[in-house]
Amino acid sequence: xxxxxxxxxxxxxxMPLDSDVFRVPPGYNAPQQVHITQGDYEANSVIVxxxxxxxxxxxxxxxxAENSELKNxxxxxxxxxxxxxxxxxxxxxxxxxxxxxxxxxxxxxxxGKASRRFWFITPPKSGPDVPYTFGLIGDxxxxxxxxQTLTHYxxxxxxxxxxxxxxxxxxxxxxxxxDNVRWDTWGRFIERNAVYxxxxxxxxxxxxxxxxxxxxAVVG
Numbered sequence: 001x002x003x004x005x006x007x008x009x010x011x012x013x014x015m016p017l018d019s020d021v022f023r024v025p026p027g028y029n030a031p032q033q034v035h036i037t038q039g040d041y042e043a044n045s046v047i048v049x050x051x052x053x054x055x056x057x058x059x060x061x062x063x064x065a066e067n068s069e070l071k072n073x074x075x076x077x078x079x080x081x082x083x084x085x086x087x088x089x090x091x092x093x094x095x096x097x098x099x100x101x102x103x104x105x106x107x108x109x110x111x112g113k114a115s116r117r118f119w120f121i122t123p124p125k126s127g128p129d130v131p132y133t134f135g136l137i138g139d140x141x142x143x144x145x146x147x148q149t150l151t152h153y154x155x156x157x158x159x160x161x162x163x164x165x166x167x168x169x170x171x172x173x174x175x176x177x178x179d180n181v182r183w184d185t186w187g188r189f190i191e192r193n194a195v196y197x198x199x200x201x202x203x204x205x206x207x208x209x210x211x212x213x214x215x216x217a218v219v220g
Contacts, residue, residue, distance in 0.1 A: 012143035014171070014182070021147055021192075022185040027114030029054040031092075033187030034109060035194035036120055037201065038162070043123045044099045046198065048076075050109050051187065053089040061094040063107040066119075072096075083209070084177040089184070101125040118195040123161065135160030138204070139168040142186050154193055162197055167204025178209050 015021065025032055031050040039045030048061055056078050064071045076094030080087070092109070099105065102124040108117045124130050135153055140146050153160065170186035172178050190199070 012145040014142050014174075015144060015147065015185075015189075017181075017185060021189050022142075023188065024053075025114075025116065027110075027112075029057050029110075030114035031057075031110040031116050032089075032191070033184065034116065034118065034191050035187070036196075036198050038198045039095050039097065043126065044101060045095060045097045046099065046105075046120060046122070047093055047095050048107060048109065049091070049093045051089040051091050051184070052110070056090045058111045059092055059094075061096075061107055061109050063096055063105055065100065066104040066106065083180050086177070086180040088180065120196055120198070121161070133159065133161050135163040136166065137163055138166035140165075140190075141168070141171040142182065142189050146189070150190065150193060160197070163193070163199045165199050165201045167202050168206040169201075169204070171206055173206050173209065 024030070029052050031052055034048070034050040036049070037047050039047045059076050059078050061074050061076060062071050063074070074094050074096055076092050079091050080089065081091075082088070096105075096107075099122050101122055104119055104121045106117060106119045108115055110116050123132055126132075135156075137149070137153065140149060153163075170183050172180060172182035172186070175182055193199075
């Protein structure tokens with residue numbers, strides 16, 4: 001079933017860097033750009049990503065089922081990268097395994113006053129007659145129209161449970177040196193939805209970057 005919503009055909013400018021949808025969360029080194037994706041083919045695993053801007057901070061994530069008092073801890077990996085004149089923050093990713101199907105889980109990243117808590121619901125166990133609703137988004141970018149598109153998805157009465165993203169994410173490659181600051185703003189922009197349901201990605205042509213040190217194209 002598809003939506004009747006049609007985005008404006010006119011090209012829209014990117015929202016300015018100080019837009020409220022790009023707001024940095026409060027607190028020193030607070031996790032930002034938090035998002036989740038499916039962690040395995042059985043759909044009982046989730047990968048959680050976040051970025052800390054100033055220092056690595058804790059790489060431990062806490063999670064627990066809604067009706068359980070048992071809190072679990074999992075340690076993830078932390079990486080960072082440089083691209084032309086850009087240096088990333090500290091990129092964390094943690095994999096949660098062996099989750100129960102059709103269950104609400106809470107998870108917490110960061111520490112102290114800068115910690116942040118979110119939730120997600122795992123899919124039901126798959127089967128031939130098990131309903132599940134996917135949202136479909138592509139070519140999102142970070143313009144005013146992009147904001148309208150994401151808002152439309154969030155308020156659609158036919159609630160999607162997972163997004164299939166069909167490529168062309170941030171359009172950072174429209175900027176000189178493929179300005180990776182625009183990846184950071186895009187990560188904060190989609191966080192409002194991508195913390196609560198998995199986004200499953202494919203790369204589009206706008207995710208192909210030229211890495212001069214390797215003399216070839218790489219997926220950004």
